[in-house]
Amino acid sequence: MEKFDVVIIGAGPSGSVSASLLKKQGLNVCVLEKQHFPRFVIGESLLPYCMDILAEAELVEAVNAEKTFQFKNGAAFTWGNRYTYFDFTDKFTPGPGTTYQVRRGIFDKILIDETAKKGVTVRFGHEVLALDNQGEQAILAVKTEQGETYQVAARFVLDASGYGRVLPRLMDLETPSHLPARIAHFTHIDDNITDPDFDRNKILITTHPVHRDVWLWLIPFADNRCSIGVVGLPETLAGESEVVLKQFALEAPMLKRILANANWENEFPYRNIQGYSANVKALHGRHFALLGNAAEFLDPVFSSGVTIALHSARLASGLVVRQLNGETVDWQAEFVKPLMVGVNAFRTYVMGWYDTSFQDVIYARNPQPEIRQMISSILAGYAWDETNPFIAKSEARLSALAELCGTATQD
Template sequence: MNHQFDIAVIGAGPSGSVAAALLNKKGFKVCVLEKQHFPRFVIGESLLPHCMEMLEEAGFLAAVEAEPSFQFKNGAAFTWGSRYTYFDFTDKFSDGPGTTFQVRRALFDKILIDEAAKQGVEVRFGHGVTAFDGSGEEAVLSVETDGGETYRLNARFVLDASGYGRVLPRLLDLETPSDLPPRIAHFTHIEDNITNPKFDRNKILITTHPQHRDVWLWTIPFGDNRCSIGVVGTLDKLAGDSETVLKKFALECPMLAEVLENAVWENEFPFRSIQGYSANVKSLYDKRFALLGNASEFLDPVFSSGVTIAMHSAKLAADLLAKQLRGGEADWQREFAEPLMQGVDTFRTYVTGWYDTRFQDAIYAPDRSADISRMISSILAGYAWDTANPFVEKHARRLDALAAMVGRQALV
């Protein structure tokens, strides 16, 4: 094997695949190192329309659109008690696609990295990075295969797209505590058998628990009579085994209990949980590396922002790195970190507002302004970097004003 590349990418998830394909298209020699073998399970199954722009630029869109099990998605629906409301992503403030897909991530991620390999990216599965040295003229990665062999790989630059593995943050002691409280998610896939017309398969359904407004559930339909379903909350409220906790909270929600009346919960897909997933880092970049997607920061699954942030970070990094490797000036703080954090901080405001109920109150308020709905719809569709949107440009102030205007909402 050759061990000399322009760029090494750690991780073959969505951010790694997009970054590798974009840089390969720009003429650079790229190697992706992935510790696992694909397909492999990962959570985060509801994409946002902004993702479609990066998928198209990377050359992946046709392959994604051709997969029949992926469910067309055009919005997000919300329910709390007897309340039900939704946002149509085709009716939004920002330009760009208004539809996307809900996907099984094991298959989705494999499609993306396979397409990158077809384009000429070298992909090495079962190769984990065990050490990083960025002190010289090139970065040096120590790599160990799952067969026990070791080697060193040199690259002019490294992009860490390792997701929850957070390879470089762990190796370089970059991890810092998240400012979001620790939460846990219990989830599974079910045979949903939903025929109830109240359920729109073209939208993710986000359900607020009737008694605990900081506990919510996702219902993500796929294209083959199956759903991903999960519950998210603090460790004290969601203590217990995943099957018991998930069923209990789901069936306590009126709409979910109704639409899932014929669901088959017991199948080959296990009940799972993940906790302590929110994360942060001291720095997003250094002289020889940059962190992409969940390797840098993960907020919360409530608005499905993880894959969107991952792909957006990959696009920013690929464009800037191409300029740098061609001899241009690259300001990673001004041209990567700050633009990326514009969207991350926008999502953070609305995630925080969801859990303290200010954003929930705005979502569930009756008779929403059409203009405000379109601005919120843009954010929920992933356009959290569109500073022409007042709810992006001054996100904290606008959310406070909106919450004050609609007032505290009551369960009905």
């Protein structure tokens, strides 16, 4: 039986980052990935805090070198005739203020290829079937795409399987999300945008003019392509993805204007994903921990998925090194509690977006610059900075601020 210090399930961003960080500390690491790369996945707009973690994992130079990635320095919001934006370089928390909007197939492959170059064992087409964590080490049952099965032993296992949620399924850890089961319809278009009001350096988030709990993303890439999607409750967005997406996009004044010359018909299909929010009973157990979306996924509205995944990879990797070096690690106090600081902050603003209290803050007239900097930090991914009042007491602060802003009304 092969033996590794750490086996990582999944070769997405959290898998690559954790593998690179662990290899950097001299550990023998194996990544098992069921699919082959490149493969399509959503989550295409990164947040600046990701760049800090990618730099620590020595992966950032390869990302910077990719020419198809679109430079990103902020987030823009539109509702009816209103338009506002946040500049991520003008924020409360120190750290990178820019990042990229990426095709995840390319981005994820760059990260795992660079990780493999460091000497990490990476196996594509290998599916984890079971985990036995009762002994002194974890034993994983694995099946290749040719149907062959084998076992591998690890001193520790990290589940970075994302939406695959391998260990939560195998170990009965799944539990319903507290968030409603929303649906997203999306595709890629040739945008042909020439309108000077559109800033390609920012993701554009659009609140639907009538249904304020329905929003759309427009994520520009560097080659006249955009990812576009609409998110809402299934009963509101019932129907074929193409019909629903076009209808709601063209009902929004700014989108209708800037997409006047867009080509919606290319080789990219219309897709949808429903009930994507997820949660688990526990983030760790004997010989294992869950990273990113394998543990919990909130909502795509603030592009927090990859950021939470990378932060969990950074946290867990440091703890794994300590534990394998013989230290006693309190995973609840040192992993779960600090990780949930940011997750809960993001959750506050996701909930506030859908109940419109955070939308009222976003679209408020003449906001205070200091408050905008604090909000900008959160939108830039710095949701673990507890010196930011809007993180330390996120619910109370948002409630008070939303009341001050009053109910936003369209022009």
